[in-house]
Amino acid sequence: MFSLKRSPMLSAATLLVTCIFSAQALAHAHLKNQYPAANANVDASPQALTLTFTEDIEPAFSGVAITGAGQQAVSTAKAERAPKQHNQLIVPLNQPLKSGSYQVNWHVLSVDGHKTQGTYTFSVK
């Protein structure tokens, strides 16, 4: 009798655990690669930063903040999703970057509804 009463509970618990693990198994949008590359020391300022993620992203809820020496914000245009590549975010720069190092703080919302964020740096010679 005890086991009969207990088994539905166990099934429910197993189902719950399975759901949680399935949800975690869905890939979030992690940064796959970027231009300029992380830790790169490029010869000249890029015209835009390009960030490519492992999943498609929602551009309305995704963005990038760039800071230079002394935490000074770099002026950029609004980040846009590449028209034919929905996992790619393009961030046009309003003016060329001076020589120095820059920190890129990105945040994205993937199409599965999960938010991710991260940071990397690069420098301009």
Ligand SMILES: [Cu+2]
């Ligand atoms: Cu996700």
